[in-house]
Amino acid sequence: MGSARAKVSVGRTVRHRLDAARRDTFVGRAGELELVRTAVAGPELPFVVLHVCGPGGVGKSALLRRFADVAAEAGAECFAVDGRDTGATPADFLTALAAQLGVGGDPVEAMACGGPAVLLIDTFEALSELEAWFRNEFLPRLSAQVLVVTAGRQGLSPAWRADLGWRDLVRTVTLPNLSSAETAEFLDRAGLPAVLHEQVFGLTDGHPLALALAVDVLRQRGLDPELGVAEAPDVVQALMVRFAEGLPDQLHRHALQVCAEARTTSEAVLRAGLDRDDVHDLFEWLRGLSFVASGPHGIFPHTLARDVLVADLSWRDPEVRDRLHGRVRAHATARMRMATGRERQPAILDFLFTEYSQPKFRSYWKQWDTTGRVFGAPATPADRAAILDLVHHNEGPESAAIAARWFDRQPAAFTVYRGQHGVLGFLCWLSLHEAAAADIEADPGTRAAWRISGPSESGEDILMLRFLMDRDAYQGSSKLFNVGPVVHVLHVLDRPRLRWDFLAVADPQFWTPLWTYIGYDRTPEADFTVGGRHYAVFARDWWTAASVPAKWSEILSCRSNRPAHSGAGLPRPEYERAARQALRDLCRPDLLAGNPLVDCRLVRERGGDATDALADLVRQAVDTLRQHPRDAKLHRALDRTYLRPAATQELAAELLGLPFSTYRRHLTQGVARVVSLLWEGEQKPSTFRSGN
Numbered sequence: 001m002g003s004a005r006a007k008v009s010v011g012r013t014v015r016h017r018l019d020a021a022r023r024d025t026f027v028g029r030a031g032e033l034e035l036v037r038t039a040v041a042g043p044e045l046p047f048v049v050l051h052v053c054g055p056g057g058v059g060k061s062a063l064l065r066r067f068a069d070v071a072a073e074a075g076a077e078c079f080a081v082d083g084r085d086t087g088a089t090p091a092d093f094l095t096a097l098a099a100q101l102g103v104g105g106d107p108v109e110a111m112a113c114g115g116p117a118v119l120l121i122d123t124f125e126a127l128s129e130l131e132a133w134f135r136n137e138f139l140p141r142l143s144a145q146v147l148v149v150t151a152g153r154q155g156l157s158p159a160w161r162a163d164l165g166w167r168d169l170v171r172t173v174t175l176p177n178l179s180s181a182e183t184a185e186f187l188d189r190a191g192l193p194a195v196l197h198e199q200v201f202g203l204t205d206g207h208p209l210a211l212a213l214a215v216d217v218l219r220q221r222g223l224d225p226e227l228g229v230a231e232a233p234d235v236v237q238a239l240m241v242r243f244a245e246g247l248p249d250q251l252h253r254h255a256l257q258v259c260a261e262a263r264t265t266s267e268a269v270l271r272a273g274l275d276r277d278d279v280h281d282l283f284e285w286l287r288g289l290s291f292v293a294s295g296p297h298g299i300f301p302h303t304l305a306r307d308v309l310v311a312d313l314s315w316r317d318p319e320v321r322d323r324l325h326g327r328v329r330a331h332a333t334a335r336m337r338m339a340t341g342r343e344r345q346p347a348i349l350d351f352l353f354t355e356y357s358q359p360k361f362r363s364y365w366k367q368w369d370t371t372g373r374v375f376g377a378p379a380t381p382a383d384r385a386a387i388l389d390l391v392h393h394n395e396g397p398e399s400a401a402i403a404a405r406w407f408d409r410q411p412a413a414f415t416v417y418r419g420q421h422g423v424l425g426f427l428c429w430l431s432l433h434e435a436a437a438a439d440i441e442a443d444p445g446t447r448a449a450w451r452i453s454g455p456s457e458s459g460e461d462i463l464m465l466r467f468l469m470d471r472d473a474y475q476g477s478s479k480l481f482n483v484g485p486v487v488h489v490l491h492v493l494d495r496p497r498l499r500w501d502f503l504a505v506a507d508p509q510f511w512t513p514l515w516t517y518i519g520y521d522r523t524p525e526a527d528f529t530v531g532g533r534h535y536a537v538f539a540r541d542w543w544t545a546a547s548v549p550a551k552w553s554e555i556l557s558c559r560s561n562r563p564a565h566s567g568a569g570l571p572r573p574e575y576e577r578a579a580r581q582a583l584r585d586l587c588r589p590d591l592l593a594g595n596p597l598v599d600c601r602l603v604r605e606r607g608g609d610a611t612d613a614l615a616d617l618v619r620q621a622v623d624t625l626r627q628h629p630r631d632a633k634l635h636r637a638l639d640r641t642y643l644r645p646a647a648t649q650e651l652a653a654e655l656l657g658l659p660f661s662t663y664r665r666h667l668t669q670g671v672a673r674v675v676s677l678l679w680e681g682e683q684k685p686s687t688f689r690s691g692n
Contacts, residue, residue: 036147348490
């Protein structure tokens, strides 16, 4: 045994063992490795410079070490320089490179005398003052067989792209975190049991440095499965040293904290969070940090950086954290109050982020990085098949038949979110107060809810979230929760007459902490079964509830403070929703006065009282149907429902001498025709004129 060990050890050093250990723990980056492998194997380099960028700890140095292995496998020499170890002048850099080559003269000439080679330069941001010299003088002198790989926290300066000569000779690769599968492979190699993999991935988001630190902490704690950000000060501290490295003063620290508290940070958000006017320089500083990215609505930190910053300040100075968080939340509330049209969904999402980004909600929202990229959109007839397939797959044929019936009766109740390959998920929020009794009775879910709410007595709204479904996760944590809460808030905001709101799900244990927190009570008497599967219901009676949670108080404050011109320029889905509501409120001037269409172009052109003008406009659109014989039946249904309304829709059908199902079909078609006429009139000035 001893002699065998001696034979194995001959010629080996600690460095060999260290390099082997690093190779054994390296995972992922297959695309980057293949890029270099292909480049050095070809007869001519396809590019001269490969720049690898990413935040601290994402694995740039580890990747450069693997690039060295790839170069050796291809028969190329490899030399490495770290920007932290060289001086700030060209002479200092050349001296460091010469030392790596083992030459006493010009290292560039020495490299020119050899064959294919790879030059690795780590911590390239430390050489920023030399970048122009590096581009204009050093690189042009190198042999055409030398591939230069640089790595740093920032991308290359715009001067590289501005120079047409370099444009095709430079490649940039931004390193992402490791994927879930790559993280599992890393943790498996580190000896962590599989039961901990998902939790560690949730803690670290696949950040390589954080993964290594989390492994160390877990080993120290005997693989305790209760590890979390708030309970892992060693991980938090280690990451904070890197994320907050070099902060010049407390103001910059607070600016970074504001960036962590807000979903996205604009200069307006930063002004509100810091309570100061001059924030431009601070914003530009934030924008340049390696772990801060830019999006269409502002800047935002990497998920792990955000968690670390919030956790650190919550522990270090909770009073300051509460003050900064309160300012960001107040700004989000004000923006939600003033937003109109397409800006409403992002504004609501900004508000919700200040609530649901807390660690206790992490089991519901694990996809905050995807927020703002996908929003809910009204379902179209083309979505019907995909929606029903989802229901059939997750809940069976009985539920699919119910969903089909509701899609045909209330297509506007369905909200979908789409990806490149179609529908990724959907919500169905039914308006039970608009549904026919036969349809309510045909669905065990709506029938159970209706027994509790009863019919609408004074024109109040009765809603039910009947279906909630993600293509991959069903009702588990998924991207769907970027859509669902926003749709929920929109329902509450846009329905001042909301009375009952029911929420139906398959797993009450998962949902209870969230929905009881926002004031929805578990309501077992409304539970129901479809196809042998049990569904649980939560409910809230907004008119009789004893208290309104603080969150909803802030949201409800936005109802009565909408800007005066909220009807101008509405997107078509919102315009059509407002038009349908105007029909329902036609005999209620007090409610009609709050309709967004009081400020639409057609109403403004009529002059006079806006509420009266909107009522006249809607009546004129209804009367238009009388001019066409095929639409006369639709006009009659609208007349007995909205212009001269009967006490109930059943009575309206009786007065018209129609079966109730026929009456409902005529009414649905008539509403669609009127809404379409109003929308077309808004786009074409000649369609409607006062007095026509």
